[in-house]
Amino acid sequence: MKRILITGAGGSPSTNFVRSLRSVAEDFYLIGVDSNKYYLQRAETDEKYLIPDKDSPDYINILNQITVETKADFVHAQNSAELFVLSENREKLKAKCFFPNKETIRICNNKFESYKKWKEGKLPQPKTLFLNNEEDLRIAFNELGNQIWIRDVVGSGGRGSILSDNINTTKAWIDFKQGWGKFTAAEYLSPQSITWQSIWKEGELIVAQTRKRLYWELAKISPSGISGSTGGAITISDPGVDDIAQKTIFAVDRKPHGIFSVDMTYDKNNIPNPTEINIGRFFTTHEFFTRAGLNMPYIFIKIAFGETYPEIKNKINPLPENLVWIRGIDFLPIFTTLEEIEKYEKEYKKRFKY
Numbered sequence: 001m002k003r004i005l006i007t008g009a010g011g012s013p014s015t016n017f018v019r020s021l022r023s024v025a026e027d028f029y030l031i032g033v034d035s036n037k038y039y040l041q042r043a044e045t046d047e048k049y050l051i052p053d054k055d056s057p058d059y060i061n062i063l064n065q066i067t068v069e070t071k072a073d074f075v076h077a078q079n080s081a082e083l084f085v086l087s088e089n090r091e092k093l094k095a096k097c098f099f100p101n102k103e104t105i106r107i108c109n110n111k112f113e114s115y116k117k118w119k120e121g122k123l124p125q126p127k128t129l130f131l132n133n134e135e136d137l138r139i140a141f142n143e144l145g146n147q148i149w150i151r152d153v154v155g156s157g158g159r160g161s162i163l164s165d166n167i168n169t170t171k172a173w174i175d176f177k178q179g180w181g182k183f184t185a186a187e188y189l190s191p192q193s194i195t196w197q198s199i200w201k202e203g204e205l206i207v208a209q210t211r212k213r214l215y216w217e218l219a220k221i222s223p224s225g226i227s228g229s230t231g232g233a234i235t236i237s238d239p240g241v242d243d244i245a246q247k248t249i250f251a252v253d254r255k256p257h258g259i260f261s262v263d264m265t266y267d268k269n270n271i272p273n274p275t276e277i278n279i280g281r282f283f284t285t286h287e288f289f290t291r292a293g294l295n296m297p298y299i300f301i302k303i304a305f306g307e308t309y310p311e312i313k314n315k316i317n318p319l320p321e322n323l324v325w326i327r328g329i330d331f332l333p334i335f336t337t338l339e340e341i342e343k344y345e346k347e348y349k350k351r352f353k354y
Helices: 012-022 059-070 080-088 103-109 109-122 134-144 167-177 240-250 287-292 298-303 338-353
Strands: 002-009 030-032 047-050 074-076 128-131 148-152 162-164 184-185 194-201 205-218 230-236 258-266 272-279 323-328 331-337
Touching: 002 012, 002 059, 012 030, 012 287, 012 298, 030 134, 080 103, 103 109, 103 194, 103 240, 103 323, 109 128, 109 184, 109 240, 109 272, 128 134, 134 148, 134 167, 162 167, 167 184, 184 194, 194 240, 194 272, 194 298, 205 240, 205 287, 205 298, 230 287, 240 258, 240 272, 287 298, 287 323, 287 331, 323 338, 331 338
Parallel strands: 002 030, 002 074, 030 047
Antiparallel strands: 128 184, 148 162, 148 184, 194 205, 194 258, 205 230, 230 323, 258 272, 323 331
């Protein structure tokens, strides 16, 4: 039985990973660790342990202690910041891991470095400027239009993001977030975004699946309208998206290895522009694909151990279109279809005919 150690075990991204592995016939022994004593209680693992924060000098040492004590074979992180620390210390880890190249993780962990790679690759991109000072902000408003998108170059969940049309408001926001020298300003594209999640082995694409975000959960309480928490998503298949996603990956790594989840936002010409790659981890709601019949965490683990993985007839978008995943706080996710959702809309519209 494989013994898998999962960091950030009390968080939603790791819980989706755990539930995916629990859903197969093969047995796994799952060891959860978390630096938050409250989140740790939510972990759905066989064992759980409190560990220091990723920035602690004791983080790797204590993680290794637990790895040895629990006889863990493999370690996986579903949090970008934590994964970065594990990647940088991969030679010290006492268990197997399945990470992309170190330099690739460094590039993808910094949105502005990623932007530069994609610009070199001539990919469609919102023009982006780095904000070192107030003069840079003035230039941004002059060059990028009336509405500009502000965000932190490091972090997930829409960290530090705000959509602004006022230079004074934007300056106050960056001051408040202590973001000078850390934030970028970019052209605003649209509220429509899409994700292309993929697994690679030494440059070979194993499988990829696209899902389009329908809305953000808790968007009303986020300054930017982006909470980083998908509320609803739908499976789609679009060759144009497939092409741009692969070019986005190859622009940062000619021989991709591991998990690459490409986030894209549609511009005014309906062309998806890459905005970031969630590297080395699956997006938060990947149990959606598992429930639909594509268990990417299981495929990932089988590849990591050099074992035969389930046959995949179509490497790109093997799932049918219009499957829908709806989730939120304090209720189990709903797996449904677009047809089922539209049935209620049709009934609703009929009421206005009387």
